[in-house]
Amino acid sequence: MRVVIFFMILVFVGLGYAIKDAHSHEMVPAYFKLTQSPVVNVHVTSFKLFNARNDVDYYQVSVYDEDWNRVPFASFDRVFKLEHLKRKEIKVYIQEADISSVTYVCTESKLYKGKGAYVASRICSKIKR
């Protein structure tokens, strides 16, 4: 019994270290589709973001065309807080006139000055036409 408890403690401690040492930025889906939103002439897509970076609390959303020019969009979460090991669904709204030019939607980590984060991560999903 003691051996079992000892191994269980080892597993939990190991799992704790694994979570503590994970520093990842994850966004799905990699390929997105725009669908009609409840608002006329406005289309919407959504993404799920997971923040396993303990040195990052904020992320920024941006939308680009094929040549990496910015495309106007609306979102409640243009710059948003996402605490360590939390998930969030973000919705991006695009007006019908810009649909043909939308190619990439990206999320980028925002780094605190002096907090010890020296790697900015950016993940971009591409439209599936």
Add this chain to the structure above:
Amino acid sequence: MLKKVLIGSFLVSIAAISAKAAEAPISGTVESKCTIFTETNGVYASPIASQLTTDPADGGVQPIIRFDVALADSFLGRISFPTSFSSSPSLPDTQDFSGNVEVETVSDVGMADYDTDKTTFNNTHEYDLTVAGTTRFKVSSEMDYGDTKALPAGNYTAIVTAECVAK
């Protein structure tokens, strides 16, 4: 007789529990995704008064960035070494930044050519992530200040950018 009934009902209940446990499904989905891991933050060392470098031979630490790709031939990995400080003391003289990005470790032999096949423009190194799996990249950065002038004391921070773009 009672003993036989009790043993029988005990065996039946065990069988029922086993049957129930056998029905518990484990399901999972691996989505097509790219995940960026910042495994090691870099540290500048100052082997001479006018230079900062991440070279381990001079006491520096190179940042290690890991890309996990769940779908082959679907993503581009772009890593840029810094060309300026994001924070530093006042530096009135010229700052000459240089750097490099190299593959550190790979999880699949098919990734062996990533370094030779990469595209480099300015300070950005672009890798076509053609194989699903894990790739670790190491980034080196060096800054030479002025005409071998001594760097002022203070904290220096430079940012490496890691980007994963769906193709």
